[in-house]
Amino acid sequence: MKLKLFLALILAQITNIITSENDLNENEMWIEQKLDHFNDSDTRTWNMRYLSISSFFKPGGPIIINVNAEWSIAVNSPLCGHYYELIEMFNAYAFQTEHRYYGKSRPVENLRAENLEYLSLKQALADLAHFIRHQKATIPAIANSKVILIGCSYAGSMVTYFRKDYPELIDGGWAAGAALTYTLDYADAMVSAGISLRKIGGDNCYDCVEYFSKTYLKHKKSQDAVYTELNAQNLTEHLDNVDEIIATHVQHRNITTMQSICKNITSIQHNDIHGFGKLLELLYSKIPKVGSKTDLDFAEEHVYRQYFYQTCSEFGNFFTTSSQHQPFGNKAPFSSVIAECKTLFGPKYTIDYISSKVDEINNKYGGREPQVDHIYFTKSQDDPWRWTGIIDECATIIPGIGHCHELRARKTNDSPELMAARQKGFDLIREWINGNGTSRETLTKC
Numbered sequence: 452m453k454l455k456l457f458l459a460l461i462l463a464q465i466t467n468i469i470t471s472e473n474d475l476n477e478n479e480m481w482i483e484q485k486l487d488h489f490n491d492s493d494t495r496t497w498n499m500r501y502l503s504i505s506s507f508f509k510p511g512g513p514i515i516i517n518v519n520a521e522w523s524i525a526v527n528s529p530l531c532g533h534y535y536e537l538i539e540m541f542n543a544y545a546f547q548t549e550h551r552y553y554g555k556s557r558p559v560e561n562l563r564a565e566n567l568e569y570l571s572l573k574q575a576l577a578d579l580a581h582f583i584r585h586q587k588a589t590i591p592a593i594a595n596s597k598v599i600l601i602g603c604s605y606a607g608s609m610v611t612y613f614r615k616d617y618p619e620l621i622d623g624g625w626a627a628g629a630a631l632t633y634t635l636d637y638a639d640a641m642v643s644a645g646i647s648l649r650k651i652g653g654d655n656c657y658d659c660v661e662y663f664s665k666t667y668l669k670h671k672k673s674q675d676a677v678y679t680e681l682n683a684q685n686l687t688e689h690l691d692n693v694d695e696i697i698a699t700h701v702q703h704r705n706i707t708t709m710q711s712i713c714k715n716i717t718s719i720q721h722n723d724i725h726g727f728g729k730l731l732e733l734l735y736s737k738i739p740k741v742g743s744k745t746d747l748d749f750a751e752e753h754v755y756r757q758y759f760y761q762t763c764s765e766f767g768n769f770f771t772t773s774s775q776h777q778p779f780g781n782k783a784p785f786s787s788v789i790a791e792c793k794t795l796f797g798p799k800y801t802i803d804y805i806s807s808k809v810d811e812i813n814n815k816y817g818g819r820e821p822q823v824d825h826i827y828f829t830k831s832q833d834d835p836w837r838w839t840g841i842i843d844e845c846a847t848i849i850p851g852i853g854h855c856h857e858l859r860a861r862k863t864n865d866s867p868e869l870m871a872a873r874q875k876g877f878d879l880i881r882e883w884i885n886g887n888g889t890s891r892e893t894l895t896k897c
């Protein structure tokens with residue numbers, strides 16, 4: 452079986468389109484962590500990377516931690532512009548943590564299947580707990596500070612679960628675009644991407660994508676002259692990944708950019724499948740590379756294998772084209788997608804095993820109704836991950852932006868909805884820091 456060579460629809464943020472204007476004194480540091488936090492007789496340790504900014508701190512100020520997940524942390528990253536704004540507004544002692552097995556936080560030698568055992572949500576949350584206890588114990592000025600966690604995407608899920616597992620270590624958190632419920636076949640993602648295409652670009656945009664996707668599959672099946680020609684032009688690899696390429700743009704781009712992509716799609720003549728392939732080639736070139744699922748060596752940009760392992764061993768939520776109600780044709784059937792777990796990580800990863808793990812995490816944390824307090828939930832309206840998030844009644848839903856854009860720096864052309872969502876986050880954080888965090892509507896319901 453041929454494995455797909457690239458991403459794209461993991462939770463990670465797309466990084467290449469903006470540059471930082473910040474010039475902060477953010478320092479790279481390291482903290483020793485246990486390899487296995489849940490086995491007292493295992494004394495092995497490793498060094499976790501983190502970033503620290505102390506220049507905004509004033510006595511009495513809080514600790515604010517930007518939690519990172521399946522990507523490499525970066526100094527002055529434009530992706531977390533709003534974090535830099537918040538730490539300044541609250542005179543916070545600020546940290547960014549890196550997730551084990553990503554970036555330079557490497558607890559094991561390489562990414563062979565037998566080394567992935569300690570890559571789990573539970574261990575990552577325990578790393579975070581040790582991190583907070585250690586900083587409070589070693590920096591006297593913050594020994595009694597309130598603790599606020601911010602995270603987007605999988606890191607937002609971590610913030611939510613951290614509040615449930617370690618409530619004594621966190622006073623409040625902001626979870627943006629967090630997945631909270633898990634299933635095996637997450638076909639809704641492609642359905643959602645299709646709905647967004649229709650909404651943003653009109654029926655025409657959806658219909659064009661569907662027409663070209665299905666036409667391509669026919670040429671591929673018959674291996675005819677058109678297919679041979681597309682192959683000679685190196686366009687089949689992009690046409691084979693039409694679902695991931697387009698859905699990745701839907702996930703990460705704002706509405707203006709998506710409108711312009713739809714304009715490009717609908718300007719292609721129906722007899723010009725070559726032109727559609729060229730457009731996919733262009734769109735693919737704008738997606739940052741995340742390595743392949745078969746990369747066995749650590750590198751800062753290698754995240755796909757680790758994240759896919761977490762998908763197989765805990766999270767499920769496989770993106771498939773099982774539904775009829777999406778525009779890409781049935782090119783990624785559930786059985787072929789989930790079979791990659793066994794191929795990559797060993798015979799243990801049967802559907803039954805993965806299914807039991809998915810049940811376990813839903814039962815432990817409550818799925819879309821996690822019954823958690825002091826967490827502010829935001830979701831972007833057109834994010835294909837939206838349907839894995841908290842129930843809509845408990846979240847602030849923001850139109851027009853891509854996945855996690857609410858945590859970027861404020862801009863002059865931000866929509867009123869986006870500005871209001873950030874203001875609400877600010878107000879809640881201020882309440883939690885001032886010890887008055889009980890007035891939230893989510894306390895009883897969500």
Ligand SMILES: *[C@@H]1O[C@H](CO)[C@@H](O)[C@H](O)[C@H]1NC(C)=O
Nearest residue numbers: 487489490491492493494495
């Ligand atoms: C705990 O660690 C010890 C020492 O490394 C090891 O022999 C043992 O198998 C571990 N137990 C479990 C349950 O992993």
Ligand SMILES: *[C@@H]1O[C@H](CO)[C@@H](O)[C@H](O)[C@H]1NC(C)=O
Nearest residue numbers: 680681682683684685686687
């Ligand atoms: C297609 O890719 C091959 C191998 O990378 C390369 O040699 C060839 O020039 C490419 N063809 C076109 C039309 O770009």
Ligand SMILES: *[C@@H]1O[C@H](CO)[C@@H](O)[C@H](O)[C@H]1NC(C)=O
Nearest residue numbers: 468705706707708864865866
């Ligand atoms: C949408 O994204 C583009 C490209 O990144 C950017 O130039 C533009 O300002 C964004 N629009 C809004 C309203 O944020």
Ligand SMILES: *[C@@H]1O[C@H](CO)[C@@H](O)[C@H](O)[C@H]1NC(C)=O
Nearest residue numbers: 708709711712714715733734
């Ligand atoms: C639309 O196509 C033009 C011409 O190829 C290209 O320059 C532009 O970047 C495309 N727009 C988007 C949003 O990809």
Ligand SMILES: *[C@@H]1O[C@H](CO)[C@@H](O)[C@H](O)[C@H]1NC(C)=O
Nearest residue numbers: 881882885886887888889890
């Ligand atoms: C704390 O919450 C109560 C009840 O909502 C409110 O009356 C009071 O003014 C709040 N105090 C502060 C310091 O915000």
